[in-house]
Amino acid sequence: MKQARRWLLLAAALVLLPQAAYAQKKKPKGGNSGATATPAAAPAADTGAQAAPADMDADQPAPAPGAPATPAGGDQGTPAAGGDTGAGGDMDICQITPDAPQCMATKEINLGLEAKKAVRAEVYAVQQQYVIKAQRFEIQPYFAITLNDQFVSHDAPGLSLNYYITQVLAVGLNGNWYGSLNQDSDFNFQNRRAARIAVPLNDYQASGDLNFTYVPMYGKFAGFGDFIFHYDAYIDGGVGVIRTKPIPVIDPDNRSFDWNTLVNFDVGIGLRIFFNRWLAAVLEVRDIMFFDKIENTKIQPGLAAADPVKGVWYDPNSHFTNDVQLQVGLSLFLPTSFDYTLPK
Numbered sequence: 001m002k003q004a005r006r007w008l009l010l011a012a013a014l015v016l017l018p019q020a021a022y023a024q025k026k027k028p029k030g031g032n033s034g035a036t037a038t039p040a041a042a043p044a045a046d047t048g049a050q051a052a053p054a055d056m057d058a059d060q061p062a063p064a065p066g067a068p069a070t071p072a073g074g075d076q077g078t079p080a081a082g083g084d085t086g087a088g089g090d091m092d093i094c095q096i097t098p099d100a101p102q103c104m105a106t107k108e109i110n111l112g113l114e115a116k117k118a119v120r121a122e123v124y125a126v127q128q129q130y131v132i133k134a135q136r137f138e139i140q141p142y143f144a145i146t147l148n149d150q151f152v153s154h155d156a157p158g159l160s161l162n163y164y165i166t167q168v169l170a171v172g173l174n175g176n177w178y179g180s181l182n183q184d185s186d187f188n189f190q191n192r193r194a195a196r197i198a199v200p201l202n203d204y205q206a207s208g209d210l211n212f213t214y215v216p217m218y219g220k221f222a223g224f225g226d227f228i229f230h231y232d233a234y235i236d237g238g239v240g241v242i243r244t245k246p247i248p249v250i251d252p253d254n255r256s257f258d259w260n261t262l263v264n265f266d267v268g269i270g271l272r273i274f275f276n277r278w279l280a281a282v283l284e285v286r287d288i289m290f291f292d293k294i295e296n297t298k299i300q301p302g303l304a305a306a307d308p309v310k311g312v313w314y315d316p317n318s319h320f321t322n323d324v325q326l327q328v329g330l331s332l333f334l335p336t337s338f339d340y341t342l343p344k
Helices: 003-022 111-116 186-193
Strands: 137-146 154-164 167-175 199-224 229-249 259-276 279-292 319-334
Touching: 137 167, 137 279, 154 199, 154 319, 199 259, 199 279, 229 279, 259 319
Parallel strands: none
Antiparallel strands: 137 154, 137 319, 154 167, 167 199, 199 229, 229 259, 259 279, 279 319
8 A cells, every 4th residue: 555655646746846956947958057147128119019028917097099018027117228129120111100099199299390381271072162153144255256157257246144043044135236247258368259159148226135044064174284264154045136238239229228127046065274263264165046038039030120119139049147246255243243043
């Protein structure tokens, strides 16, 4: 019985012996075997989240972000010696990206210096309309150039007056004064002389229309560096009158015509480019349509050339006419200032 107890104690001693050896500290190579070297812990780089010391007590709370690490066995208020900026000598992340969230937590911001910095105003992708047109008057002087008549030109200065009931809908008047600007083209002269063919021509005196304008589109584009141009596109149409008369071509020595007042319809599409909140450049194409009276190309047999009956001087049929104009001008909005109804 006693011998069995001795064998059990011997087996327990053999099992516990390796564990006691592992608990011993490893002796440094080439050093004093009698003294145990304790290297100083290198402080972790100030990256906002400090590296934990090697002998940190698990029961103690973790150090606050930005606080220096306490070396093992050293004074709590004195950082350990060492020049490393991190494990393995890596560069501090705050030196590369100082605006990183973990770096901003420890960075003190001087509000006075930040307020003195120059700030470029941001341009929002979605923002309030640059120009408020509702309940404002528009004065639009322009000059119109004929586009579709190769025999005679009908250029004219004009003026449009519009009142915007809403931001996109306006009602107004426009008028053209042709006066003495009607001009026979060289093509017409060469055509008559070469082909012996006379083309009836008409003269315009003036026109006026009541128009409605609708603005379905607006936007902006960049130009001249950082300057932003705002624009809007519109369509308009209406009804009015125009005064015309034939130019004697078939029998100019004996025929003469008076001015005729005719009903016309007009439709147009235009583009406004704003320089500021009350001044814009305007480009518009407008078609003025009406049934015109032209000179009769035939002389009725049996009647004298100077017969005062003017009914035979006109063509018996009215002819549908399109006067397509290119209008270039300016747009002025009054009053020149406005207030937004809703805050920005």
